[in-house]
Amino acid sequence: xxxxxxxADIRSINIQKFVxxxxxxxxxxxxxxxxxxxxxREIRWMQKTSGFVSPATTSxxxxxLIDNAPxxxxxxxxxxxWTKNTSYVKKYIVESETISMEDIRDSxxxxxxxxxRDLIRAVSSxxxxxxxxxxxxxxxxxxxxxxADGWDDAATGDPIKDLLTGIRKIRQNGYIIDAxxxxxxxxxxxxxxxxxxxxxSTKGSSIPxxxxxxxxxxxxxxxxxxxxxxxxxxxxxxxxxxxxxxxxTWYTFSPLTAVIIDxxxxxxxxxxxEEGIATLDNPKSVHVTTDTVV
Numbered sequence: 001x002x003x004x005x006x007x008a009d010i011r012s013i014n015i016q017k018f019v020x021x022x023x024x025x026x027x028x029x030x031x032x033x034x035x036x037x038x039x040x041r042e043i044r045w046m047q048k049t050s051g052f053v054s055p056a057t058t059s060x061x062x063x064x065l066i067d068n069a070p071x072x073x074x075x076x077x078x079x080x081x082w083t084k085n086t087s088y089v090k091k092y093i094v095e096s097e098t099i100s101m102e103d104i105r106d107s108x109x110x111x112x113x114x115x116x117r118d119l120i121r122a123v124s125s126x127x128x129x130x131x132x133x134x135x136x137x138x139x140x141x142x143x144x145x146x147x148a149d150g151w152d153d154a155a156t157g158d159p160i161k162d163l164l165t166g167i168r169k170i171r172q173n174g175y176i177i178d179a180x181x182x183x184x185x186x187x188x189x190x191x192x193x194x195x196x197x198x199x200x201s202t203k204g205s206s207i208p209x210x211x212x213x214x215x216x217x218x219x220x221x222x223x224x225x226x227x228x229x230x231x232x233x234x235x236x237x238x239x240x241x242x243x244x245x246x247x248x249t250w251y252t253f254s255p256l257t258a259v260i261i262d263x264x265x266x267x268x269x270x271x272x273x274e275e276g277i278a279t280l281d282n283p284k285s286v287h288v289t290t291d292t293v294v
Contacts, residue, residue: 027124028229029131032184032242033250033278038089043251045279047083049140085279089253090130092123093273100267112270116258119272123256129233131278132186135248136240140283142169143290151194151239151292154202159195159239159292163224166241166287173284175243177225183243185226188236191292192220192228199223239289247285252276 069075096115103111135141144165148156163185167177177183187195221228226241234240242248254275261269280286 027128028231029128029135029186029233030124030250032229032244033131033248034245034281036249036251038251038253041089041253041275043087043089043277043279045085045087045249045281047085047140047280048282048284049081049083087251087277087279089251089275089277091254091273091275092126092130093271094119094122095261095271096269098263098267098269101265102267104267112260112268116270116272119270120256120258123272123274125233127256127274127276128231131248131250132231132233132235132240134278134280135242135286136235136238136288138280138283138286141280141286141288142166142173142284143288144169145290146239146292149294150237151191151198152294154198157194157198159198160224162239162289162292163226163241166239166289167224167226169287170241170243170285175246175282175285177241177243179225181243182222183226183241185223185228186234186240186242187228187230188234189230189232190236191234191239192230194292195228237291237293239292241287241289243282243285247280247282249279249281250276251279 096119099111099115144162146162147158151157151159151162167183170177170183220230252275254273256272256274258270258272261271263269
């Protein structure tokens, strides 16, 4: 069956453009990861379990031999702390029901295009959710309970103090968030609502900075050198700070792909898949504020 006008829009290279067109809405966490392509399903990787070399304190290596070494003193022995890990890529795949030839030809809406869009978003969303889980459920990340009764309590909550605490703890581990290197704040729409209400209604400040450059990264605003990323894949009752390109890596085994499977005289199906895995390389660059909602 030859392509009709609507059908040609979701074939070959055009389907990849279609995938990319919806990336900004759904693939927000994946963009923050370091991107690596792998030809192996088994990934062996190293996790940095301390910020500075060990032994260390929040201000550097301990021992007065570093600061004021006497003559003929031998140097302090220090080294990095790493953990070797093995992960295996995961496959995310979904397929539509059979779309009849008749629906394809005369439906008022472009059935295959809208179905492809929704399936692509479904796979992209599951990939993003898995990345969020890897980062926030990882061992050795920093966590702090929100001040008092959390962000939804206008009287006692203090989101700004909570964010500053997270930035401080990340810095004490040797990772910098400043005007030159922004971090990201990952929150659910509920936390975003409470944060905006605190800033505008409780404190009476204007809406924080928003720009087209931020929107290209999936961010809705900037505050305290953090690009704020709002997603329903972020768990409510917590707010997560990470450093893009540092915290995690996404290994792509098979990129996000969509194909049409034709059944001549009957119709066609759309199949979408992606294979990969996220790794939490620098857990000490992550901070999760817990109990943000009562």
